[in-house]
Amino acid sequence: MTKGGETATGAVGRPRSERSRRAIIRAAGELLEEQGLRAMTVEGVAQRAGVSKKTIYRWWPRKGVLALDAFYDDWSSAQEELMPDTGTLMGDLRLRARATVRLMTSERLGPTFAALLAEAQSDEALADALREHVLEPLREQARAIFRRAIARDELRPDTDVEVAIDLFQGPLFLRLLYTHAALDEAFADAIAEMALTGVLPRESTT
Amino acid sequence: MTKGGETATGAVGRPRSERSRRAIIRAAGELLEEQGLRAMTVEGVAQRAGVSKKTIYRWWPRKGVLALDAFYDDWSSAQEELMPDTGTLMGDLRLRARATVRLMTSERLGPTFAALLAEAQSDEALADALREHVLEPLREQARAIFRRAIARDELRPDTDVEVAIDLFQGPLFLRLLYTHAALDEAFADAIAEMALTGVLPRESTT
Amino acid sequence: MTKGGETATGAVGRPRSERSRRAIIRAAGELLEEQGLRAMTVEGVAQRAGVSKKTIYRWWPRKGVLALDAFYDDWSSAQEELMPDTGTLMGDLRLRARATVRLMTSERLGPTFAALLAEAQSDEALADALREHVLEPLREQARAIFRRAIARDELRPDTDVEVAIDLFQGPLFLRLLYTHAALDEAFADAIAEMALTGVLPRESTT
Amino acid sequence: MTKGGETATGAVGRPRSERSRRAIIRAAGELLEEQGLRAMTVEGVAQRAGVSKKTIYRWWPRKGVLALDAFYDDWSSAQEELMPDTGTLMGDLRLRARATVRLMTSERLGPTFAALLAEAQSDEALADALREHVLEPLREQARAIFRRAIARDELRPDTDVEVAIDLFQGPLFLRLLYTHAALDEAFADAIAEMALTGVLPRESTT
DNA sequence: TTCTAAGCGAGACGGTACGTCACGTCTTAAG
DNA sequence: CTTAAGACGTGACGTACCGTCTCGCTTAGAA
Numbered sequence: 098m099t100k101g102g103e104t105a106t107g108a109v110g111r112p113r114s115e116r117s118r119r120a121i122i123r124a125a126g127e128l129l130e131e132q133g134l135r136a137m138t139v140e141g142v143a144q145r146a147g148v149s150k151k152t153i154y155r156w157w158p159r160k161g162v163l164a165l166d167a168f169y170d171d172w173s174s175a176q177e178e179l180m181p182d183t184g185t186l187m188g189d190l191r192l193r194a195r196a197t198v199r200l201m202t203s204e205r206l207g208p209t210f211a212a213l214l215a216e217a218q219s220d221e222a223l224a225d226a227l228r229e230h231v232l233e234p235l236r237e238q239a240r241a242i243f244r245r246a247i248a249r250d251e252l253r254p255d256t257d258v259e260v261a262i263d264l265f266q267g268p269l270f271l272r273l274l275y276t277h278a279a280l281d282e283a284f285a286d287a288i289a290e291m292a293l294t295g296v297l298p299r300e301s302t303t
Numbered sequence: 304m305t306k307g308g309e310t311a312t313g314a315v316g317r318p319r320s321e322r323s324r325r326a327i328i329r330a331a332g333e334l335l336e337e338q339g340l341r342a343m344t345v346e347g348v349a350q351r352a353g354v355s356k357k358t359i360y361r362w363w364p365r366k367g368v369l370a371l372d373a374f375y376d377d378w379s380s381a382q383e384e385l386m387p388d389t390g391t392l393m394g395d396l397r398l399r400a401r402a403t404v405r406l407m408t409s410e411r412l413g414p415t416f417a418a419l420l421a422e423a424q425s426d427e428a429l430a431d432a433l434r435e436h437v438l439e440p441l442r443e444q445a446r447a448i449f450r451r452a453i454a455r456d457e458l459r460p461d462t463d464v465e466v467a468i469d470l471f472q473g474p475l476f477l478r479l480l481y482t483h484a485a486l487d488e489a490f491a492d493a494i495a496e497m498a499l500t501g502v503l504p505r506e507s508t509t
Numbered sequence: 510m511t512k513g514g515e516t517a518t519g520a521v522g523r524p525r526s527e528r529s530r531r532a533i534i535r536a537a538g539e540l541l542e543e544q545g546l547r548a549m550t551v552e553g554v555a556q557r558a559g560v561s562k563k564t565i566y567r568w569w570p571r572k573g574v575l576a577l578d579a580f581y582d583d584w585s586s587a588q589e590e591l592m593p594d595t596g597t598l599m600g601d602l603r604l605r606a607r608a609t610v611r612l613m614t615s616e617r618l619g620p621t622f623a624a625l626l627a628e629a630q631s632d633e634a635l636a637d638a639l640r641e642h643v644l645e646p647l648r649e650q651a652r653a654i655f656r657r658a659i660a661r662d663e664l665r666p667d668t669d670v671e672v673a674i675d676l677f678q679g680p681l682f683l684r685l686l687y688t689h690a691a692l693d694e695a696f697a698d699a700i701a702e703m704a705l706t707g708v709l710p711r712e713s714t715t
Numbered sequence: 716m717t718k719g720g721e722t723a724t725g726a727v728g729r730p731r732s733e734r735s736r737r738a739i740i741r742a743a744g745e746l747l748e749e750q751g752l753r754a755m756t757v758e759g760v761a762q763r764a765g766v767s768k769k770t771i772y773r774w775w776p777r778k779g780v781l782a783l784d785a786f787y788d789d790w791s792s793a794q795e796e797l798m799p800d801t802g803t804l805m806g807d808l809r810l811r812a813r814a815t816v817r818l819m820t821s822e823r824l825g826p827t828f829a830a831l832l833a834e835a836q837s838d839e840a841l842a843d844a845l846r847e848h849v850l851e852p853l854r855e856q857a858r859a860i861f862r863r864a865i866a867r868d869e870l871r872p873d874t875d876v877e878v879a880i881d882l883f884q885g886p887l888f889l890r891l892l893y894t895h896a897a898l899d900e901a902f903a904d905a906i907a908e909m910a911l912t913g914v915l916p917r918e919s920t921t
Numbered sequence: 922t923t924c925t926a927a928g929c930g931a932g933a934c935g936g937t938a939c940g941t942c943a944c945g946t947c948t949t950a951a952g
Numbered sequence: 953c954t955t956a957a958g959a960c961g962t963g964a965c966g967t968a969c970c971g972t973c974t975c976g977c978t979t980a981g982a983a
Contacts, residue, residue, distance in 0.1 A: 110927025111979045135425040218421035260493045261502045267473025287466045295501030296467045316958030317948040522932030523974040547837045561935045630833035631753045672905045679885025699878045707913030708879045729954040767956045
């Protein structure tokens with residue numbers, strides 16, 4: 098999908114082996130799940146996939162990017178529930194927050210997601226790929242939700258959507274990375290509501 | 304301060320060399336600043352500090368924890384401005400947000416902080432130390448701000464302070480780690496305000 | 510020649526680098542001569558040969574075996590003079606004893622030989638290699654000399670050749686290892702003669 | 716006995732602890748027997764003896780010399796049988812050869828003796844101590860045997876006793892160090908006889 | 922229908938850092 | 953002045969992955 102998925106353009110010579118590609122992605126995914134990104138070595142992936150290291154390096158520049166590819170398979174198939182359309186901002190945020198929490202706490206995706214987010218700090222190529230294929234799409238989904246709310250007149254047109262997205266997503270990422278407190282449905286609901294109305298009491302409700 | 308700072312309890316035998324301890328912390332800090340956590344190797348620290356690797360391993364279990372110690376020296380001396388007391392919640396949050404941004408974007412602390420936050424994902428010992436000595440203190444400072452606001456009747460007594468802290472800090476950490484958008488004073492102000500009032504328009508301003 | 514010399518059998522993958530092999534043997538030989546076996550470290554050999562430690566460990570299990578390989582280069586080219594054929598046992602033994610003394614006292618081979626003989630006491634692999642490639646060939650040469658003497662009727666057919674070899678070689682090795690007395694041509698001649706006739710006076714000479 | 720046994724001359728202050736000395740010798744001997752000289756580390760001896768490393772280094776310059784001390788305790792108590800006096804050279808040599816073989820093949824002394832002989836190649840201090848306290852006494856015993864034989868007129872007065880000693884002892888040492896063939900009573904007898912009469916047939920017996 | 926350029930497995934290679942080990946020296950406080 | 957305890961600088965150990973580099977062998981489209 099990211100780098101490892103593009104077939105050579107001017108196809109001359111032996112074509113890329115789809116079999117190897119799949120074996121690599123699969124082996125990487127398994128190792129990732131079993132032992133985490135730290136223990137997922139290129140050497141290990143090559144061995145488990147029955148593939149030479151050279152083949153891996155031919156198609157993936159760094160192991161982080163390979164890990165992202167392996168992660169992306171599962172990730173992409175779980176995106177729909179992140180884009181609810183309930184007709185109200187509150188409804189959309191609540192469902193999205195809950196879905197996000199579910200993804201982040203799923204056994205397969207959660208730890209790997211966290212590991213990739215961390216690894217990106219020291220791997221520029223991974224950071225770029227992660228931003229492009231995972232983080233930016235997430236923001237774009239959130240953007241759509243807020244834009245619909247503006248169109249519906251729920252939000253003022255001059256709302257700073259980018260800040261709003263960070264306000265909404267930041268807390269969720271924070272609890273994923275530093276498990277200082279529960280990342281559960283109650284937290285999802287609390288964040289959805291507090292992002293909407295802030296911490297201050299509404300005047301009408303005082 | 305964290306692990307590497309504790310002197311032997313029942314002092315028998317040759318006492319720990321304060322000189323070495325300082326040389327190690329200092330060398331680690333320098334390497335950290337010059338080249339980042341990835342390039343800060345135990346071997347390099349030992350060489351620059353004029354110290355044997357064994358001595359480092361005797362006192363710091365992993366390089367992450369050593370890095371934290373080096374980081375903490377600078378970090379701890381910059382905590383005061385994170386605890387403003389302006390008399391209003393809005394004032395406190397704005398000043399704290401701005402101070403946080405300054406810290407996160409400072410040349411010395413910012414990149415190292417981000418690197419440590421990332422490293423902690425794959426180093427349990429570091430994660431614990433980081434939580435105990437850095438993250439929890441940060442939360443405690445924020446807690447104090449919100450508690451004062453409750454005492455002042457600015458906030459309802461049943462406000463979920465933990466969620467409020469995440470709402471306030473999450474966005475700042477997010478932009479530190481994934482530089483998707485500017486981490487500047489304007490953002491600090493926007494977060495301070497939006498955390499207070501939420502994204503929805505206030506009725507009074509409608 | 511011993512272990513480090515065998516090329517992979519079922520040649521698959523990149524073939525072994527002859528260039529590296531030679532550089533390693535050469536560097537080891539130089540260090541051996543300059544500083545002795547104790548100071549010949551794998552690390553030092555790797556550095557001088559411009560080779561990674563892994564490459565050395567891939568082909569030589571212990572440094573003793575590598576040292577033997579380096580030693581063997583010189584050693585094997587000096588074997589001819591150890592196999593004189595003068596037509597008489599006395600002539601053969603005298604020439605062989607002198608040649609042995611020359612080898613043992615040569616600046617290149619002597620100290621290394623002694624060091625290898627010693628090292629073999631605590632390195633089973635080296636002991637085996639040493640026996641197979643150095644000590645047993647030496648005995649075989651001596652065996653040939655005694656057998657020719659038996660064929661010539663100089664010795665009784667029931668002479669215990671193995672004991673005879675030890676009687677002849679033991680003293681030479683002893684003075685090599687424990688330099689309690691001179692290892693020189695006079696000693697060589699004395700041993701050759703005394704091994705032949707024993708310490709008791711011949712009846713004819715009484 | 717060698718270095719570790721001498722008490723400080725100008726005895727002032729706390730006297731040397733006899734208790735420690737004995738514990739060290741004993742621990743060293745045990746480790747020597749259990750695992751060989753290679754595995755007998757100063758650190759291990761200190762720990763087992765409940766003694767500080769400093770104390771060991773204060774009295775023994777190198778671990779080889781300590782090992783020799785530990786070895787010497789047993790060794791010295793087995794010297795008498797090495798000095799037979801049967802009235803004939805043949806009788807003396809045969810008994811001495813047999814006794815030597817027994818010593819060399821004893822479980823306690825044999826391997827340690829071989830290890831010390833080897834270690835001395837790379838430890839000058841040990842080599843000196845070994846020569847002085849073990850090897851030279853052995854030669855002196857042998858010298859006495861040959862001198863008595865000369866006095867008895869069994870040997871010619873101009874016999875080169877030093878060469879004779881090497882001829883007699885060399886083969887025994889050789890089989891101890893390089894176990895190329897059995898080191899047993901038959902070999903002892905064969906060496907005793909062949910050293911006396913040489914490999915050539917006696918004219919009278921032809 | 923052979924040519925030929927690329928992909929491929931195997932695995933050796935030069936590196937860098939790892940974490941451990943033993944050495945022999947040192948610095949305390951206790952005796 | 954010796955001792956037990958134990959920290960220290962030194963330096964080598966053997967291992968693990970990294971990312972690169974031959975090899976000899978497909979493989980399939982172009983000649």
